[in-house]
Amino acid sequence: xxxxxxxxxxxxxxxxxxxxxxxxxxxxxxxxxxxxxxxxxxxxxxxxxxxxxxxxxxxxxxxxxxxxxxxxxxxxxxxxxxxxxxxxxxxxxxxxxxxxxxxxxxxxxxxxxxxxxxxxxxxxxxxxxxxxxxxxxxxxxxxxxxxxxxxxxxxxxxxxxxxxxxxxxxxxxxxxxxxxxxxxxxxxxxxxxxxxxxxxxxxxxxxxxxxxxxxxxxxxxxxxxxxxxxxxxxxxxxxxxxxxxxxxxxxxxxxxxxxxxxxxxxxxxxxxxxxxxxxxxxxxxxxxxxxxxxxxxxxxxxxxxxxxxxxxxxxxxxxxxxxxxxxxxxxxxxxxxxxxxxxxxxxxxxxxxxxxxxxxxxxxxxxxxxxxxxxxxxxxxxxxxxxxxxxxxxxxxxxxxxxxxxxxxxxxxxxxxxxxxxxxxxxxxxxxxxxxxxxxxxxxxxxxxxxxxxx
Amino acid sequence: xxxxxxxxxxxxxxxxxxxxxxxxxxxxxxxxxxxxxxxxxxxxxxxxxxxxxxxxxxxxxxxxxxxxxxxxxxxxxxxxxxxxxxxxxxxxxxxxxxxxxxxxxxxxxxxxxxxxxxxxxxxxxxxxxxxxxxxxxxxxxxxxxxxxxxxxxxxxxxxxxxxxxxxxxxxxxxxxxxxxxxxxxxxxxxxxxxxxxxxxxxxxxxxxxxxxxxxxxxxxxxxxxxxxxxxxxxxxxxxxxxxxxxxxxxxxxxxxxxxxxxxxxxxxxxxxxxxxxxxxxxxxxxxxxxxxxxxxxxxxxxxxxxxxxxxxxxxxxxxxxxxxxxxxxxxxxxxxxxxxxxxxxxxxxxxxxxxxxxxxxxxxxxxxxxxxxxxxxxxxxxxxxxxxxxxxxxxxxxxxxxxxxxxxxxxxxxxxxxxxxxxxxxxxxxxxxxxxxxxxxxxxxxxxxxxxxxx
Numbered sequence: 073x074x075x076x077x078x079x080x081x082x083x084x085x086x087x088x089x090x091x092x093x094x095x096x097x098x099x100x101x102x103x104x105x106x107x108x109x110x111x112x113x114x115x116x117x118x119x120x121x122x123x124x125x126x127x128x129x130x131x132x133x134x135x136x137x138x139x140x141x142x143x144x145x146x147x148x149x150x151x152x153x154x155x156x157x158x159x160x161x162x163x164x165x166x167x168x169x170x171x172x173x174x175x176x177x178x179x180x181x182x183x184x185x186x187x188x189x190x191x192x193x194x195x196x197x198x199x200x201x202x203x204x205x206x207x208x209x210x211x212x213x214x215x216x217x218x219x220x221x222x223x224x225x226x227x228x229x230x231x232x233x234x235x236x237x238x239x240x241x242x243x244x245x246x247x248x249x250x251x252x253x254x255x256x257x258x259x260x261x262x263x264x265x266x267x268x269x270x271x272x273x274x275x276x277x278x279x280x281x282x283x284x285x286x287x288x289x290x291x292x293x294x295x296x297x298x299x300x301x302x303x304x305x306x307x308x309x310x311x312x313x314x315x316x317x318x319x320x321x322x323x324x325x326x327x328x329x330x331x332x333x334x335x336x337x338x339x340x341x342x343x344x345x346x347x348x349x350x351x352x353x354x355x356x357x358x359x360x361x362x363x364x365x366x367x368x369x370x371x372x373x374x375x376x377x378x379x380x381x382x383x384x385x386x387x388x389x390x391x392x393x394x395x396x397x398x399x400x401x402x403x404x405x406x407x408x409x410x411x412x413x414x415x416x417x418x419x420x421x422x423x424x425x426x427x428x429x430x431x432x433x434x435x436x437x438x439x440x441x442x443x444x445x446x447x448x449x450x451x452x453x454x455x456x457x458x459x460x461x462x463x464x465x466x467x468x469x470x471x472x473x474x475x476x477x478x479x480x481x482x483x484x485x486x487x488x489x490x491x492x493x494x495x496x497x498x499x500x501x502x503x504x505x506x507x508x509x510x511x512x513x514x515x516x517x518x519x520x521x522x523x524x525x526x527x
Numbered sequence: 528x529x530x531x532x533x534x535x536x537x538x539x540x541x542x543x544x545x546x547x548x549x550x551x552x553x554x555x556x557x558x559x560x561x562x563x564x565x566x567x568x569x570x571x572x573x574x575x576x577x578x579x580x581x582x583x584x585x586x587x588x589x590x591x592x593x594x595x596x597x598x599x600x601x602x603x604x605x606x607x608x609x610x611x612x613x614x615x616x617x618x619x620x621x622x623x624x625x626x627x628x629x630x631x632x633x634x635x636x637x638x639x640x641x642x643x644x645x646x647x648x649x650x651x652x653x654x655x656x657x658x659x660x661x662x663x664x665x666x667x668x669x670x671x672x673x674x675x676x677x678x679x680x681x682x683x684x685x686x687x688x689x690x691x692x693x694x695x696x697x698x699x700x701x702x703x704x705x706x707x708x709x710x711x712x713x714x715x716x717x718x719x720x721x722x723x724x725x726x727x728x729x730x731x732x733x734x735x736x737x738x739x740x741x742x743x744x745x746x747x748x749x750x751x752x753x754x755x756x757x758x759x760x761x762x763x764x765x766x767x768x769x770x771x772x773x774x775x776x777x778x779x780x781x782x783x784x785x786x787x788x789x790x791x792x793x794x795x796x797x798x799x800x801x802x803x804x805x806x807x808x809x810x811x812x813x814x815x816x817x818x819x820x821x822x823x824x825x826x827x828x829x830x831x832x833x834x835x836x837x838x839x840x841x842x843x844x845x846x847x848x849x850x851x852x853x854x855x856x857x858x859x860x861x862x863x864x865x866x867x868x869x870x871x872x873x874x875x876x877x878x879x880x881x882x883x884x885x886x887x888x889x890x891x892x893x894x895x896x897x898x899x900x901x902x903x904x905x906x907x908x909x910x911x912x913x914x915x916x917x918x919x920x921x922x923x924x925x926x927x928x929x930x931x932x933x934x935x936x937x938x939x940x941x942x943x944x945x946x947x948x949x950x951x952x953x954x955x956x957x958x959x960x961x962x963x964x965x966x967x968x969x970x971x972x973x974x975x976x977x978x979x980x981x982x
Contacts, residue, residue, distance in 0.1 A: 219707030220679045221929045221930070224674050224675045224679045224683075228679075249930070250674075250934065252933070253929060253931075308801075310801070350917040353913075353921070354876060354914065357818060357819065357821060357914055357920065357921055360795045360819060360921070363812060363815035363816045366808070366934075418934055421935070424807070424809050458808075459808025459809065459812055460805070460807065465812065465815070473928040474676045474929060475705050479821075479873055479876055480876070
């Protein structure tokens with residue numbers, strides 16, 4: 073007989089590695105199984121020819137993400153601030169204006185619009201305050217909020233087109249999907265989970281405040297090196313069988329046995345594993361209902377950060393696509409300039425059908441509009457379409473469509489016999505972010521250890 | 528070398544069997560592969576001890592479902608009318624009233640409410656008329672309609688609570704899900720696809736007009752008997768590989784080769800197959816976004832159809848759950864009475880967690896309220912929770928959540944190299960119904976035959 077591991081963890085991203093580590097610390101034996109040929113999940117660091125690195129996935133951390141700060145400190149990873157000196161470009165259907173970079177979440181718009189926007193944000197914040205992160209479906213108005221999309225709620229609450237457009241940008245930037253696609257209740261939950269609108273959207277003192285020297289994948293690499301057992305790579309899990317005695321986890325070629333299994337995949341991918349016996353209907357239907365957003369992350373490298381000498385941050389916010397958001401992503405101790413930009417939601421979907429050449433042209437076209445002709449002379453173009461990634465299938469994370477929190481929220485973290493669920497999408501605090509992934513890993517490790525103690 | 532089949536069809540429901548048959552008629556060799564130990568998909572006929580049968584899944588056909596009438600005639604299956612003589616019970620929070628059974632889609636409510644309801648239905652019908660069934664996303668207002676849920680649109684258009692409640696019932700009855708869960712654009716598409724509100728909801732001259740003697744699964748059984756090759760049962764497909772030369776289709780134990788493959792599974796299940804090479808991001812993301820409704824179909828058998836002698840049809844419509852809809856489902860040439868009822872949407876979700884005993888009690892409790900104490904003395908209780916079915920995972924079909932038609936509609940039927948898509952969810956006419964399944968099978972057979980001719 074093979075000696076059974078205590079716990080198998082599926083997925084070697086931040087959530088899975090955190091869970092594995094904590095369980096090992098508690099004295100349990102753990103195997104981590106990963107589909108890809110690398111650890112890190114949605115944190116992937118791209119090596120440039122000269123040894124410098126860029127993050128193709130999640131890259132920022134900021135205030136209230138306490139677990140991430142602790143983790144980076146412990147793993148001896150240095151941080152550096154996101155460049156935020158100078159003016160931000162607001163591009164409004166051909167009209168370019170400049171705004172300060174320390175404004176908070178509000179773009180520079182005319183006073184009438186700003187007032188309208190302020191009112192809406194106040195209304196949202198009032199509702200956000202009332203959300204219970206553990207159970208957003210329990211609010212007395214949850215069903216009503218969950219029957220609206222973010223877009224239909226905003227449209228009902230303001231006639232100002234600019235304000236509506238602003239929330240479409242917010243939705244694309246935060247969820248990589250259209251404001252039409254997400255439940256208004258989910259938006260409220262997410263804003264609360266991310267410490268409020270300002271914190272979610274800001275650079276200074278916000279979620280985009282700092283970056284990791286050497287790239288965020290280093291966090292997972294270093295975490296995996298601390299584990300007793302090597303992570304089993306290139307082994308997409310296809311099947312989980314469970315019985316009273318424990319679980320069997322199958323890849324195409326082999327299988328492993330354990331007492332418990334933790335699935336850290338995003339719900340939409342967790343639903344693709346074959347379970348025997350089949351999972352209860354409600355758990356299955358939950359996984360049918362949390363699609364990933366659509367995002368292509370693009371980074372363009374220039375000889376210098378030419379925008380800085382013009383007094384610009386390198387940030388641009390545009391009401392029109394395909395690039396609605398651009399930021400300075402230059403490297404520390406490097407003379408080159410890097411711009412990072414996102415084609416998101418419907419922009420990302422349309423761009424998915426373009427050739428690489430067309431996407432490059434379109435991106436450069438936008439940058440020229442925002443930053444001038446110097447944007448034409450780039451050294452390198454690097455992109456990652458997360459929708460095409462077989463083991464992610466979208467970004468930044470899964471979002472709840474209308475009716476899902478109220479109809480299925482209670483199944484999100486509910487274990488099924490020996491199967492426990494983790495991943496950024498299951499987090500209450502910083503849901504969808506690296507911080508949420510780590511927190512979900514800690515939560516599930518405690519949960520599993522409690523059940524192992526009892527058995 | 529194994530001789531390659533021309534076409535593999537995955538799924539032996541109406542769509543797959545229709546496609547297989549038509550392709551055989553055109554001279555191609557076809558293999559149908561089915562996950563279950565039976566054909567019929569969402570048509571499943573339950574044998575009673577005495578040899579009589581009840582349908583656990585789809586069971587009704589009606590006007591404009593021309594393919595279904597042709598098919599039944601050709602297969603020598605007889606039809607019989609749904610019982611619709613007498614009064615219909617309207618149960619409104621403890622208050623019971625009776626209405627005629629030939630009213631059209633409108634319940635008997637006070638004049639003020641009926642007027643409000645009439646206005647809303649008129650508004651809906653005006654919009655329905657403008658929908659292009661082939662491409663609902665092309666309407667100039669498609670994005671706005673697709674950013675609303677059916678519930679938020681109705682709430683915006685009427686203050687009358689009864690009218691809002693009416694549409695919640697409509698949503699549960701037609702989609703097995705809450706009005707909060709579906710896109711308003713999808714609702715418009717679906718109503719048009721189903722020949723209008725009246726036709727969708729009615730018994731006389733509507734989609735619930737007639738039933739098949741011997742049960743609807745007979746259609747699939749007889750279709751499968753007409754095929755040259757026997758359907759390969761109990762073989763859930765886990766993997767599809769394709770190359771220039773064609774496809775390989777894998778179950779757990781074996782594989783088959785062909786030039787083309789037709790996947791007839793509902794999108795949410797089609798997305799669970801592993802594809803090599805991986806499918807393009809947009810096709811994958813589509814399958815993340817069309818969840819199935821939640822439905823438990825219950826049938827309760829009585830010694831006699833006791834409601835008939837009271838002048839009742841056996842139909843009840845209730846504003847409160849868990850049974851919002853009941854109908855007479857008695858058998859032809861049988862003295863017993865059968866009531867069929869549905870726990871749908873949030874009712875179905877809640878009831879999924881109950882024990883069989885509790886569901887039985889709750890169902891009988893409702894029937895007693897609607898039909899009196901005689902409802903207590905039943906002979907048999909038969910149920911099917913379609914959410915728990917591993918190879919269906921919900922019912923009646925998949926619905927489009929907000930933003931999905933506009934963001935992803937064009938990928939619904941778009942072949943990926945040698946893979947073609949069918950199934951009731953891909954139909955333009957009678958989407959989600961048996962009629963739509965058959966039409967999708969015919970459409971895909973033509974599509975595949977065209978590409979085979981070209982190659």
